[in-house]
Amino acid sequence: MCDNCGCETTEENIFLPKEAKIIKAVQATADVKLFTLKMADGYIHWDPGQFLEVSLFGYGEIPIGFASSPTRPESFDIAIRTVGRVSGAINKLVAGDSMFLRAPLGTGFPINLLRGQDVIIVAGGIGLCPTRSLIQYIMDRRDEFKKFTLIYGAKNPSQQMFKDELATWKKSSDIDFYDIVDKADENWKGEVGLITSLFAKTNLNPETRAVICGPPIMFKFVVMELNKRGIKNENIFLDLERRMKCGVGKCGHCQINDQYVCVDGPVFPLSKAKQLEEAL
Template sequence: MKNNPYLPEKMKILDVIPQTDIDITYRVETDMKPKNGQFVQVSIPKIGEAPISVSDFGDGYIEMTIRKVGRLTNEVYTLKPGDSLFIRGPYGNGFPIEKYKGKHLIIAAGGTGLAPVKSIVNHFYRNLDELKKFDLLTGFKSPKDILFKDEIEKWSKRFNTILTVDKGTDDWNGNVGLITEYVPKVEIEDMDNVEVVIVGPPLMMKFTAQAFMQRGVPKEKIWVSFERKMSCAIGKCGHCKIDETYVCLEGPVFNYTKAENLID
């Protein structure tokens, strides 16, 4: 174990996979074994550091889907396979996927919220017999903002996958509308045997959770993940604190019984 919990490790970039004009997935070499939904702190010396969700992982690698939004990510976008990133972690609590086994799992992800749950989707894609039923709802602002297009097409061949955009284009033939409009379209046979995962912008999570609760899903069956600007990631700086809750330690994944009261 490291003596200094802030000390990152240098990790080689194995692959760079463009997603949209401003989103790229980076696969890096590491023996790290994260839990589904955990995050890491990514840094470049003399540039800065930022929290990034682990979007997928496997033997010898993790993947992170990074959006170009500032100084650090602008620099990350200049890197190519063979270059290195500095990473520490993983941090936080992940999704309790053992609890989802044998259940009807519904995942609702808005925009970049699909990244933190992608590893869960892939796990059950490979192990669909572990679930009673699986539904995926995913929404983006526009067709050009869609992440993981190839994976979404692959997933749709194995379980019910609803893809929608807030605003369509002339060449878009798919669904148009907010995710909340498609919540009533998901068939739920047993409210006591369902688990719902919701990840996305705060308002999207709030109204999607309300839509499921209006259908009769108990709030203790709903799970969300908070996107926060983590700094130390080990509960020392208080940067991510909401009231008395350190999101980096107790989250970023919360049951909705706790999350509904976490308001900035």
């Protein structure tokens, strides 16, 4: 029985791409498109932090994180930044078109270790997309978690995604939300600087569980801030990105030492991530 929507789950062939229909497609920023999807044939089951292999015939297949929570199972979101051939082709699709998916893949955020605890999520840039799945999950099951803090950094105001949700989170008493941009524009009235400077505004209990998702350069400095506040490495989890092909532990493209990022991750406890990520 599925924990999220209560339906019966069935075994599926994970190598077989399945058709998903685009219900809605909007530009989240100039180069990131947010798609709301429904499987053409039945439901999909996922945990926050898991990912999909998204394909378009004639172009290829790319790994993309779920950007919405399984507590909202009627449809699901993914957000794709145009960086190359496949992402560029997919981002030309519009509502009514189809794309093809293999999902759910990977090991997501350790919800059972976060439940009943204070939680902080630190999201940099497009890292807000996979963490949005966890943010929505916590907000939808708010009484299962204690204090919830979210820190979000973007390069500039035009790169901020999900602006309506940011405004809602700012007003909500369920979440301590802080955002910042590296560089302001003439209309920006908020904080300017590095994401780590926002930690001065937080009031974190040393037992807080932390989730970090963003550019690897950010990880080391965010971990230092968390450690300064007494948060132990065993309570810090990182969402890593690696080049992937199969997404199911067969091709070895994502392998580092004895770990396959596609099945053992992409979310790793910091102790394990330190063995995989040289920057840490």
